[in-house]
Amino acid sequence: MTGEPVSSQAQARPITISVDAMGGDAGPAVVVAGLAKSAKKNPNIRFILHGSEELLTPLVAKRRNLQNRVQIRDARNVVTMEDKPSQVMRNGKGTSMWSTLDAVKKGQADGAVSCGNTGALMALSMLRLRKMPGVNRPAIAIFWPSLNPQGFNVMLDVGADVKADAEDLLQFALMGVSYARNSMDLAQPRVGLLNVGTEEHKGRAELKEAHGLISKEAETSNFDFVGFVEGSDIPGDVADVIVTDGFTGNVAIKTGEGTASLIRSSLKEAFQYSLLSRIAAVLALTSLKRLSKRIDPRRVNGGVFLGLNGTVVKSHGGADATGVSAAIKLAFRLAEQGFSEKLAARVASAKEPPQDEQTSAHSEAS
Amino acid sequence: MTGEPVSSQAQARPITISVDAMGGDAGPAVVVAGLAKSAKKNPNIRFILHGSEELLTPLVAKRRNLQNRVQIRDARNVVTMEDKPSQVMRNGKGTSMWSTLDAVKKGQADGAVSCGNTGALMALSMLRLRKMPGVNRPAIAIFWPSLNPQGFNVMLDVGADVKADAEDLLQFALMGVSYARNSMDLAQPRVGLLNVGTEEHKGRAELKEAHGLISKEAETSNFDFVGFVEGSDIPGDVADVIVTDGFTGNVAIKTGEGTASLIRSSLKEAFQYSLLSRIAAVLALTSLKRLSKRIDPRRVNGGVFLGLNGTVVKSHGGADATGVSAAIKLAFRLAEQGFSEKLAARVASAKEPPQDEQTSAHSEAS
Incomplete structure (x- = not known):
């Protein structure tokens, strides 16, 4: 179930990470700096970046190694650290956070990263990506x-x-x-x-x-x-x-x-x-x-949401460029390994009666 | 209720701490060394020490500043770190821990200190000293x-x-x-x-x-x-x-x-x-x-059990002489301040309807 050899072709496929540029304490410039750090180290990475297009376009244009590797998606609203998850679930559409998760939901990106409000991110992730079967x-x-x-x-x-x-x-x-x-x-x-x-x-x-x-x-x-x-x-x-x-x-x-x-x-x-x-x-x-x-x-920046249909990494709200880049690296690595699919298989297998999985010859007593 | 001036007579009264010599990781020699440290700094302190008389008598005799200040009470059994609280509640009589608490119960000591098993010490304390009214x-x-x-x-x-x-x-x-x-x-x-x-x-x-x-x-x-x-x-x-x-x-x-x-x-x-x-x-x-x-x-060694009729300080199981002495100092200070009585008064006053305690002229709204 795990440890299958990853074909070299699969490894070469560019991996796209959907990143929420807004909602962190340090603002979008730091997020873009994090993207640039990751792009420099990893030729195989692409980004979809969500937030105010007006703000983001010049920030991305300044970074040479982000050229042709970032797609910006305009999202005017921002989920703040003070917003309650219940409010965000009702009115979250149109926020950069929603847009970030939407790209994963639609299969356009292989994983999502956000520095925003944890409670809101979890609530929107459950709403958009839904819980994995059996979780x-x-x-x-x-x-x-x-x-x-x-x-x-x-x-x-x-x-x-x-x-x-x-x-x-x-x-x-x-x-x-x-x-x-x-x-x-x-x-x-x-x-x-x-x-x-x-x-x-x-x-x-x-x-x-x-x-x-x-x-x-x-x-x-x-x-x-x-x-x-x-x-x-x-x-x-x-x-x-x-x-x-x-x-x-x-x-x-x-x-x-x-x-x-x-x-x-x-x-x-x-x-x-x-x-x-x-x-x-x-x-x-x-x-x-x-x-x-x-x-x-x-x-080690990055809390991973486990049990959803898709990979979501929550970066620390106060993360700097190094922190953002670490969270992106984690999302990349998990996408590269097909982690979400492996996790779904593991949860599903635990739901089956044990005899279906393995017929044990020795006694199970004690 | 607090902050009453303590009369100089009350301050001069010797305070007796009941100490469990057994049950710590380092053995009774370290506990006796802790007693000696406290006795050296504090002329006003006396001890009742519980454990094997055979072991304790020579240990105490070696310390000059413990002379005439320690009463040894022979207790043959020891509560170990592995003993379950429920076992100790049934069979704890005759242990040094029981004897330590008993001296407080009978009013012979002003507070108890033990390095032993926390769960057992709490169980025996509840059994021997009982919960404070209202707790x-x-x-x-x-x-x-x-x-x-x-x-x-x-x-x-x-x-x-x-x-x-x-x-x-x-x-x-x-x-x-x-x-x-x-x-x-x-x-x-x-x-x-x-x-x-x-x-x-x-x-x-x-x-x-x-x-x-x-x-x-x-x-x-x-x-x-x-x-x-x-x-x-x-x-x-x-x-x-x-x-x-x-x-x-x-x-x-x-x-x-x-x-x-x-x-x-x-x-x-x-x-x-x-x-x-x-x-x-x-x-x-x-x-x-x-x-x-x-x-x-x-x-800062010493967890204090609050809500019992008497002061019990749990010293860390691995405490050295400095640690034991710190726990003793804490028990001494609390006894000196009549803490147990003050605490009982506070818990009792919270149980009364607020108007009995203080008639407030201003509005209590918001």
Whole structure:
């Protein structure tokens, strides 16, 4: 199901990413700069760019490596960070966000990227692209810096919905496995279910139920289930995929981000304390930059919406050109691998009775 | 209700802390070293120490400043980290943990400290000390390093229970306010309710209800309600007290701890990369130590159980002597301030109809 050789012809086909130029904190110039960064590195990429044509045409014209590779689609309205998802679902038509998703819906683009309002983007994505057959609750998955050999874990859901029942958590596990396999080249990802302790009797009822469901599924699908994991394992090395509901996941990643930023500012303060510490800081600059690169959120910018008919990548609202380019790269890579189709196949196969998938000769007891 | 002048006589009265010598990862020698540290700094402190008399007598005898200040109570059984709370509730009698709480129950000690199993300690505390009148769900509160002037926020619940309804969250807010006032000398603490966004329409139903309840209470009690806060605000400066359920709170603090430890190890790696970076590290040592001290979890070691008839401080299982001493200091300070009585008064006053508490001349509308 996974790991089929991709023919060289398929690899050579240009891939088109539909990009929302509006709605980010830094404005369309930064988005266009991100496009230019990606275009420079990747000859195989094309763009459909959505927003005010008047604004975008001169921005694109200035970038030589975007010539003949960007189609601009005029969209006059913008979804702001303050707009409620329910409002956007009623009045979203005509916004750059809608137009961005529409190009994926119509098969004109292979994936979408937006820096806009997460709630609105999820609501419009569900409306326009619809949920994948067999998926009850889509999820947002992110990469999180970790002690794993690959340097990152996949975590989901980090905020598509505030709740998830046991069945949803099983689907998150399956989607997370597929995402980890396709984005990080892991043949046998390890899945952990987030809880307040690792003992099986701990936590909420739906978690105990999900423990059973995921454990059973691991026997027939190609992943390892490491059982319950704790918050400290999110940046740890016991699992590659961390499964949780969108409320807990959202609080966890924001706590992690807040903690990292507290340490960053304390580190800065510590180095500005005295003349000697300033000298040390200059000497330590390379080391600090190395650290900074390792935990730079821009390098892993992009939450992926899983469980929809099409790939949507949510870039951080405050992303700079490097961040936008990283989100585009992620959308490109997933499109190149036919990730959306692979994911649909995996979700569908889990719905079939296990005996249809594989007839196991050995006992399944215990 | 708060801030009454404490008479000098009351201040001079020796305060006795009941300490569980067993159950920590590092064993009783470290606990006794923690006692010695506290005794050295604080002439007003006395101890009742619980555990194997055979083990403890020589450990205490070696410390000169513990002479005549420690009463050892022989308790042969130990609650281990693996014991389930339900088992401990049935068979806990005779353990050092039980004996530690018993001294508080009987009024022989002014507060209890244990490095043992959190779930078991909470279960035994509820059994022995009972819930405070008017409290439905006790909570565990901790200090969390933050950008606030006082350097820390209070966060609760971080794991007493996996759930909390709107009424529980209101009680957590009141208990957190009282704790922040007594432990950090804040006259008017700012309370934030943890959610996935700051807009009032966001989040789970019980959070919206709690928002209304806490908001109303803030009008008559001496605290500010800043509304919903996000994970990034836990180490931030918008609130002094972060209120959440025990599941979310537990995941959040462990994620924060994990992130800090990932950065610590990456920082170490970055500085060991080359000869130059090693030289820089030597020069930067003072700055790094300053940072390390600022975010040192040992300095704020101690989760406090709120909502029980008596003060119980849970020290980190892996605490060293400095950590144990910090937990003892916290228990001492709370006892000295009569915190448990103040907290009971606050919870009780919130139960009364507001007009009994204060007749407000101005309109309460909006």
